[in-house]
Amino acid sequence: MLTCKTYDLAGAMDAIAPAMGEQNVIIPVLNGVRHIDVLTERFGAGRVLGGLTVINAALMPDGTIQQSQVRVNITAIGELDGRSSSRCTAIKTALEAGGIPVQVTDNVLMMMWEKFFGFACSATIASLSRSRAGVIARASDGASFVSAVIAECTRVVTAVGYPPLPAFNTAGEISALFSQPDSAYGPFMLIDMEDGRPTEGEHTIGDLAECAGRLGVSAPLLTASRCNLQTYEINRCPKT
Template structure:
């Protein structure tokens, strides 16, 4: 199966490298400058002990694509979605399926409208990595899992074939027929944690130890749960026990990549993770005052970056 990985950042770079090391037929779709860097130095991954391994990879640019891929792994930041869809479109042929690993749900609407539900899967990427100053992928934790499943009853590539392409490559690969539920549950957790981190400028344990912090994080959690429930995807009891425990911790140093980006002056996925949740809450008639506050806060930050 021919695989195109769109993006060679913290998520795409890590999982794509694992697939290349496992002998899969993988190309990376990147910008010209990134392609030149990858061709010269390979894709470098720094492990938890600080060691850097370089893997030779095949890098292509949008002008060199053809519709001869079976699987497109879309792994870009949400704010790069529209440009990425335009770039990858020539790679999508009659038997190509696009598997996105973005946060939130907006990208599902964009991709299914462009390519059709039979050519789009849902996906959840779980990994503790970030992109280093010199373009290397840095692991900052052990978590590394991809979860995926079809959105249509008649996908152009079966779940068995997609799973065979992604499984056995050095990370946990999980195929599921309930991918929308998994995506909504991750969104509930990520949006809550990210909004808490960004509004309060600290890891979750520090927030919960502050006066009123535990009440604040609990209220954020319940807003997100109410939105998901109204949308027809109430989080499961097992997930809720885990999520509430993690978000109410007074000792955890957990924070999200959105918080990392915000505190380092980078663009943030505010609209995809928080803004879209607020829009859906409004359409569903669900009060979301805390998430609305977080959206305003992040919008001010984003506007300030562009001045």
């Protein structure tokens, strides 16, 4: 199961390549979707499953992992082509024996895009404002800013072919998340920025901004967020 930060995906692939036998399969539970194409190109479509996990956790400065006040706890896997398979059932059984509840879905790509949509909204809001949810909620333009980001991300993922599903109500949850004046919530991308660590900006916000460009969808907020993240990385590691 591939859980590394996506900015080191190439290194992770090199590390696991010697262990990839005929019966081995990779289950990435990374943010975004770009890694699916990268992994299938390297290892073949038959060696890669779709996967996602939603736990809202962040790496703390002391190295501990802390789960945020937003508790979702969803893990899902599935074949990229939607078919049923014995290997998904076997993996589910093995993970649940270790205390990890897992869904096997016939539409894992849809679920990955739904997660990506929510992640992109939260990360764009937080990275542009460099603020936690409660601060944004208290800003006079906070609610309209949050709505504008959600609308823009909705237009992009809909153009890609994966519109947000009403059953998940991801947009409503994001709006509610950033409307609580006392909330200290911040997506882990913001926490990485606060602590001076590298981010997954290019793999996530950058990828969605590129999708918008290819499809002719205006996405000024995603573009601004991507630029913000790029300049953060430049300032974080200035040339000597």
